[in-house]
Amino acid sequence: MSRPRAKLTNTFPGCPVESALSFIDGKWKGVILYHLMTEGTLRFNELRRRVPSVTQRMLTKQLRELEEAGLLSRTVFPVVPPRVDYALTSRGESLRPVIMALKAWGDKNVLCDGERMTLKPLKAKSQVESENA
Amino acid sequence: MSRPRAKLTNTFPGCPVESALSFIDGKWKGVILYHLMTEGTLRFNELRRRVPSVTQRMLTKQLRELEEAGLLSRTVFPVVPPRVDYALTSRGESLRPVIMALKAWGDKNVLCDGERMTLKPLKAKSQVESENA
């Protein structure tokens, strides 16, 4: 397969997994979708503030790709200073189970401590039970 | 964020989404996990046959990364010809909801027709109802 990932499309079982992944591939798409899902429509700089480490250029790029993929809509208001709203389309909304599964897995398995990303230890069943008790 | 994606780890809401994504990032990890989830333990060449377009070198690389991440185990049998089994660990198994959500989304939204990957049209509610009738 010498095609870029976004154009990956051989037919084989499991291909749907890859093609779905290709839509949220890109360093920031996951977070962008997550914020739009949990907070609703957001403006460019609102997104920027929520994803502090993305550069302007990358945020623009990822948003354009998501728009092209039909996952979000971009609404420009002809006012000054400029105003641009980003909102999920219904196809974007349909990704909610995926994003939320990722979020749940990340919450359970990863420690985002600000310096390193570390895996949380797996819990034995007894530990889980005592926590839920 | 000038770190590679695998080391992405700033603290912000939505970070769990990104860090979860970093585990299945890589052009073939999704499919590999999918096949191990649906078929159980597989040998190197069995995986290769299930993912026809991956090269040997890339399959090896992705498998090693998944192993390092603790998502699968690699068992070498000292026989000749060589035999190496790949199986999900329990942490790998814990990704099942994620992979299955991706699979479901892909099935519903993408047409893998072997030449192009195209988005299926969104269904109006009435259409869905008549299909389920």
Added chain:
DNA sequence: GCCTATAGTGTCGAAAAGGATACTGTCCAT
């Protein structure tokens, strides 16, 4: 004696992705 299967490794190069930095233009508040 040659081919096949097994599970890789090594090297090379192209392409894609991502980051740093500087720049645009208008309005408003200070």
Added chain:
DNA sequence: ATGGACAGTATCCTTTTCGACACTATAGGC
């Protein structure tokens, strides 16, 4: 008159990813 907020572009450069291809070693079958 200076600076900031807004939503971007443009240019350049580095890093990362991926693929092609060649190569390894051993046993068994024809």
